[in-house]
Amino acid sequence: MKILVVEDEQELAKSIMSYLKGHDFVCEYASDAETAIDKISMHEYDCILLDLMLPDGNGFDIVKELKKAGKTDGVIIISAKNSLENRIEGLTLGADDYLSKPFHMAELLARIQALIRRKNFSGNNYLSFNELEIDLGAKSLKINQIPVELTKTELDLLLFLIGNKNKVVAKGAIAEHLSGDMADMLDNHDFVYAHIKNLKKKLADASCNDYIKSVYGLGYKWQA
Amino acid sequence: MKQKLLHKTLRFYLWYAVIVLLVFAPLFYFVTKRLYLEDADEVLLLHKKEFYQNELHRIRISEIPIWNRISRDVKIEKPTPGLEKVEIKDAFYYDTLDSENEPYRVLICPIEIEQKPFTLLARMSMVESEDLIESIAWVFLALLVAMLSGLYGITRLLSIRLWRPFYEILNRMENYEVDKQENVPTFNNQVDEFERLNEAVENLIQKNTAIFNSQKEFIENASHELQTPLAVFQGKLENLIQQPDMSEKQAGILSEMNDSLSRISHLNKNLLMLSRLENQAFPEKEIVDIHEMVRRQTGFFKEQAAARNIALAVQPDLYLRASGNKFLAETIVSNLFLNAVKHTPSGGKIYIQTGENVILFSNSASQGAIRDEKLFERFSKINPSASGSGLGLAIVKKAAERSDWEVSYQFLQNQHIFSLKV
Numbered sequence: 001m002k003i004l005v006v007e008d009e010q011e012l013a014k015s016i017m018s019y020l021k022g023h024d025f026v027c028e029y030a031s032d033a034e035t036a037i038d039k040i041s042m043h044e045y046d047c048i049l050l051d052l053m054l055p056d057g058n059g060f061d062i063v064k065e066l067k068k069a070g071k072t073d074g075v076i077i078i079s080a081k082n083s084l085e086n087r088i089e090g091l092t093l094g095a096d097d098y099l100s101k102p103f104h105m106a107e108l109l110a111r112i113q114a115l116i117r118r119k120n121f122s123g124n125n126y127l128s129f130n131e132l133e134i135d136l137g138a139k140s141l142k143i144n145q146i147p148v149e150l151t152k153t154e155l156d157l158l159l160f161l162i163g164n165k166n167k168v169v170a171k172g173a174i175a176e177h178l179s180g181d182m183a184d185m186l187d188n189h190d191f192v193y194a195h196i197k198n199l200k201k202k203l204a205d206a207s208c209n210d211y212i213k214s215v216y217g218l219g220y221k222w223q224a
Numbered sequence: 225m226k227q228k229l230l231h232k233t234l235r236f237y238l239w240y241a242v243i244v245l246l247v248f249a250p251l252f253y254f255v256t257k258r259l260y261l262e263d264a265d266e267v268l269l270l271h272k273k274e275f276y277q278n279e280l281h282r283i284r285i286s287e288i289p290i291w292n293r294i295s296r297d298v299k300i301e302k303p304t305p306g307l308e309k310v311e312i313k314d315a316f317y318y319d320t321l322d323s324e325n326e327p328y329r330v331l332i333c334p335i336e337i338e339q340k341p342f343t344l345l346a347r348m349s350m351v352e353s354e355d356l357i358e359s360i361a362w363v364f365l366a367l368l369v370a371m372l373s374g375l376y377g378i379t380r381l382l383s384i385r386l387w388r389p390f391y392e393i394l395n396r397m398e399n400y401e402v403d404k405q406e407n408v409p410t411f412n413n414q415v416d417e418f419e420r421l422n423e424a425v426e427n428l429i430q431k432n433t434a435i436f437n438s439q440k441e442f443i444e445n446a447s448h449e450l451q452t453p454l455a456v457f458q459g460k461l462e463n464l465i466q467q468p469d470m471s472e473k474q475a476g477i478l479s480e481m482n483d484s485l486s487r488i489s490h491l492n493k494n495l496l497m498l499s500r501l502e503n504q505a506f507p508e509k510e511i512v513d514i515h516e517m518v519r520r521q522t523g524f525f526k527e528q529a530a531a532r533n534i535a536l537a538v539q540p541d542l543y544l545r546a547s548g549n550k551f552l553a554e555t556i557v558s559n560l561f562l563n564a565v566k567h568t569p570s571g572g573k574i575y576i577q578t579g580e581n582v583i584l585f586s587n588s589a590s591q592g593a594i595r596d597e598k599l600f601e602r603f604s605k606i607n608p609s610a611s612g613s614g615l616g617l618a619i620v621k622k623a624a625e626r627s628d629w630e631v632s633y634q635f636l637q638n639q640h641i642f643s644l645k646v
Contacts, residue, residue, distance in 0.1 A: 009452050015459025019466075080451035084551060102455035102489050105462040168465045170479075172486045182524055182558060191531045216475035218465055218482070 001046040001116060003027045006036040006062065007078070008054050016049065019105040020112070022166070033057035037065055045073045046119070047112050050095070052079040052086070063093045074115045078103065104173035110163045129162050129224075131208060143206040153178055154199045161212060161222040170219040196220060230383045234376055241372050249364070256360055260353045261329065265312050268331035271298050271346040272310070285338050297348065303341040307334050317347070326351050389418040393425055400429060402436045444499035447492045454489055461485060494615040497555070498602065501622040506549040514544040514583060514646070517557045518576060525561045533570045539577035546581070546646035548627040556631070559620045560585045560642055566616075567640065586641040593635030600631070 003025050007013040010031065017027040028043075030036035033054045040048070040062070048066075052059035063075055075095040079086060087098045096115050099108060117125065117136065125136040133142045139155055141148045150158065160177050161169065174196075175189040200212050213221045227235075275298055283291065283300075292299045310333040316325040327350040335344045465478050522538055529536040546553070564574045564587040572588035598604035602618040620642075624631040630645040 009456060011456045012452065012459055015456065015463055018463050019459070078455075080448055080455075101451040102458045105459055170462065170465065170482050172482055173462075179524055182521070182562075191527055194531060215465075215470075216472050216479070218475045218479045 001025050002043065003112065004030060004036065004039055004043075004045045004048045004073075006030045006033075006048060006054070006059070007051040008032060009051070015105065016108065019167075020109065023109065025112075031055075033059070033062055036062055040066060040071065040073065041069065044071070046116050047074045047076060049108070049112075050075055050077050052077060052081055052090075060089065060093055063090070063095055067094045072119070074119055076108075076111055076115060078108070104170065104176060106160070106164045106167065106169045106173040107177055109167075110160050110177065113163045127159070127162070129165075132158075132162075134159065134162075143203070143208045146206060148202060148206045150199070150202060153195055154202065157195055157199055161220065165222040165224045168215045168219050168221045174220070229387065230380060233379055233383060237372070237375055237379065241368065241375075245368055249361070252364060253357060253361065256357055257353070260350075260356065264329045264348050264350065264353070265331075268312060268329060268346045268348055269310075272331055272333055272344065275344060275346075280335060280337070283337055285340060288337070288342075297346060299345045299347075300335070300337070301343045301345050303334065304332060304343045307332060307343060309333070314350075315347070327354070386415070389415065389422070393418070393422055397425060402432055440499060440502055443495060444503065447495040447499065450492050454485070454492065458485060458489070491615070494619060498615060498619055498622060501552075501555075501619065501626060506552055506626055508549055509547055510550060512546055512548050512550055512553045514546060514553055514557065514644075515542040515578060517554055518542060518561075518583070521558055521561055522576075525565055528565050529568070529574060532565070532568075534565065534568045534572050534574060536565070536574045537576070539575070542576065542578050542583075544578040544581070544583050544646065546629070548629065548646065552623040552627045555623045556620050556627075556629075556644060559616045559623075560631075560644065563616050563620075563642065564640075582643050582645045584641055584643045586636075586639045589635070589638050589640050592638075594633065594640065599633055 001024060003020060005013045005016055005027055007016070007029075008031050013029050013031070017029065020027055028039060028045075030039055033056045036048075036050075036054075048062075050059045050062060059077060059079070063077075066073060066075065076097040076099060077090045077095045078099045078101060079090075080101045087100075090098050096118075097111050099111060117127075127134045127136055131144050133145075134140070134155070135142075136159075139152065141150050141155060141158065156178060157174065160174065171189040171192050174192045178192070178195065196212065196214075200210070203212075204210065211222050211224070213223045215221050288300050292301075310331065312329065312331045315328050315330045317328050318324075319326045328347045329350055330348075331344075331346040333344045335342050461478070461481060465475075465482075470478075518538065519542070522536070526536045564585045568574055568587040569590040572590070574585070574587045577584050577586075596604060600617045600621040603614040620631055624644060627646075632643055632645070634641045634643065
């Protein structure tokens, strides 16, 4: 899958591309609006990561350009502007998602995957991993064809971990993913541990392999 | 108690008047009395002269008793020993009508009738002079009172008119708040000093506002500019923790870095939020169901509370609606929620209830009431080692202010109670 990273901060772009590598993504990079528009007009991307403040223009203009050309590339805005107005303006213009800086790479990856899944949705929306099968529409899990009851949070957590498979996901990233807007107000991530524990137990009870590894005190990893 | 300027002026006038009165009243009395005495003496001398001219050469000794009986104020008496020339003095005579001693002015003078020595006595009652002096004193006092009250009135009137610009400037300064952008009406006045004062105040306000604005801008820009480097840092760190051959020690360090970074990000977000609350207009108003907001957030916070062994309960029929901005209301509710969860000791309780136009967040306390007037100010932490940003309550206060709501703190029955009045 092809991703275009439009970001004038090179170091950030490098980090993003390095994190996405190994998840079946091919990343291209544009550091200004002009390059970005050139690339967009020539290629199709599954997802465009777009910074709003670019040296030669506003990211919103690129979204407008995209819609004018009738392109259906998915757009995730990544911006330092975290105001509701910007968020609303971006989404009204046709961006698919909005992520404010600073963000967790794990979160970005999860958003990209969710976006691509939505775009490629073709009647049946399943995600499977070995013996696990998740129905994204019905929000349900089957292990070896047997349904397993999960809470909404646990399912969320499972999806997040599988999405970031083979990556160490920091506790903070999980906390933010699970608690949404509230997360940045919290300084205690202990509740993550409780959810992981419950999820692990439910998976083990359904005789699922233990894929969730704890990486010292740092975070967790879905070991494929 | 400080005096008002007007009263101070008037007090000076009053003292002056009292001094004038104290000095001049006796002076006036003596001068008047003296004048009256001189007058009386002249009259007595005139009587004496008349007697000399008209009577002395005709009167006989045998006629003296009759004279004395007829003449009331000029009498002929036995000779006074040692009296050689005319003498005038004060004396008292018994008044049979009033049966009391009355003051008189008396002239005595040696005379000879048929070569025998006698004393001529002319007298004049001074009762009337006392009455007169008394009357004059009253008039004098009345005059003084009239003048003083007139002076008071005029001064008052003048002061009020003269000092009006001063009081206007004073009012303006009293009502001035640096964080409220308001257009204060400027006014013209004719007095140079006040014009200068007005200009000086104007300058001061403008400078103050400029400094305040640039400070606000600085905070906003600084936290804004920090976001990109923070994002870079976060990205690098997340790539770093993917290293396959990481030791436990390294993981520990990275974990601490992660935690610190999330604190910085958190702090920065709150600073931005505070700047937004200060700088931005929130014109969209609607009817906000605050109880609904609380219910929506309860699940999340209940989980957080449970993790710290805190019981969180919400009044079953929670109900509070208010007209306000949704974003501001949401901000207040979540920060009050968080504040309660954060500062309740393990095993404690949190209870949320509503009343008439008010919502209360109460939580059990571990250390008694918070005695800190700066509770709602930024970075005023009760416990300096606590991990919060120290901005939560400042955000609550600002958001409440922007909504014209009121947030306050109370300590009752060993519980911290934060209330939001809408």
